Amino acid sequence: MKVGIMGGTFDPIHIGHMLVAETARDAFGLEQVWFMPSHIPPHKHAAGASGETRLALVSEAIRDNESFRILDWEIVRGGISYTIETARMLNERYPSDDFYFIIGADMVQYLPKWKDIGELVRRLTFIGVGRPGNSLNLGTLSVNIAEKVLLADMPMVDISSTMIRERAASGKSIRYMVPDAVYDYVQRSELYGVQPRSAN
Numbered sequence: 229m230k231v232g233i234m235g236g237t238f239d240p241i242h243i244g245h246m247l248v249a250e251t252a253r254d255a256f257g258l259e260q261v262w263f264m265p266s267h268i269p270p271h272k273h274a275a276g277a278s279g280e281t282r283l284a285l286v287s288e289a290i291r292d293n294e295s296f297r298i299l300d301w302e303i304v305r306g307g308i309s310y311t312i313e314t315a316r317m318l319n320e321r322y323p324s325d326d327f328y329f330i331i332g333a334d335m336v337q338y339l340p341k342w343k344d345i346g347e348l349v350r351r352l353t354f355i356g357v358g359r360p361g362n363s364l365n366l367g368t369l370s371v372n373i374a375e376k377v378l379l380a381d382m383p384m385v386d387i388s389s390t391m392i393r394e395r396a397a398s399g400k401s402i403r404y405m406v407p408d409a410v411y412d413y414v415q416r417s418e419l420y421g422v423q424p425r426s427a428n
């Protein structure tokens with residue numbers, strides 16, 4: 229089976245993530261995409277929301293899509309979420325499946341900095357999906373990395389989790405920037421400084 233892994237901080241998950249996953253699934257015939265929230269992302273600030281909350285948000289986002297699943301391994305494992313450790317576990321547990329790690333185009337140029345990238349590109353293939361302000365250029369990568377990166381175009385969605393957290397904290401609407409079920413969950417649980425809807 230061809231399985232996409234959509235790794236991210238998902239603080240919170242938004243429609244950019246959904247579209248990246250669906251674009252990769254469609255472009256390369258992936259049978260499933262597993263959304264995998266990281267515990268502590270290796271190259272940026274830790275998430276504000278707990279792993280449990282981010283798992284709950286992702287599960288709200290994907291629940292109507294039969295091709296989308298959740299993988300909680302990195303949250304359960306704790307510590308810094310190096311993809312190589314997850315790739316080793318995936319290859320060991322599912323030896324006959326092929327894994328495709330889906331990333332936004334902004335991440336492609338940083339792949340040489342990923343932990344044990346030489347081993348990682350032997351274990352899985354990357355799919356880089358277009359993102360505003362980032363050209364999809366493999367020219368700066370070494371051949372062994374570049375030959376394991378597939379590219380897909382996506383309508384540009386200039387939305388980030390940072391933007392959503394900032395909007396929510398300043399009382400601006402985040403409706404339609406996140407899936408409806410995520411929006412409802414955020415309101416119900418008063419996450420990111422969002423105020424509950426008034427009864428009238």
Ligand SMILES: Nc1ncnc2c1ncn2[C@@H]1O[C@H](COP(=O)(O)OP(=O)(O)OP(=O)(O)O)[C@@H](O)[C@H]1O
Binds near residue numbers: 238390
């Ligand atoms: N709007 C978008 N278009 C394309 N790719 C995206 C988009 N938003 C996120 N991604 C990609 O999704 C993956 C997970 O992203 P992440 O959870 O860190 O979200 P983010 O919006 O970049 O978060 P933050 O603003 O908190 O840094 C990364 O590979 C990232 O490049």
Ligand SMILES: O=C(O)c1ccc[n+]([C@@H]2O[C@H](COP(=O)([O-])O)[C@@H](O)[C@H]2O)c1
Binds near residue numbers: 310
């Ligand atoms: O393994 C690494 O060195 C590594 C470096 C940067 C990012 N990643 C993974 O890439 C995914 C997206 O990262 P981020 O920072 O956008 O949330 C997430 O699953 C991270 O664990 C992994």
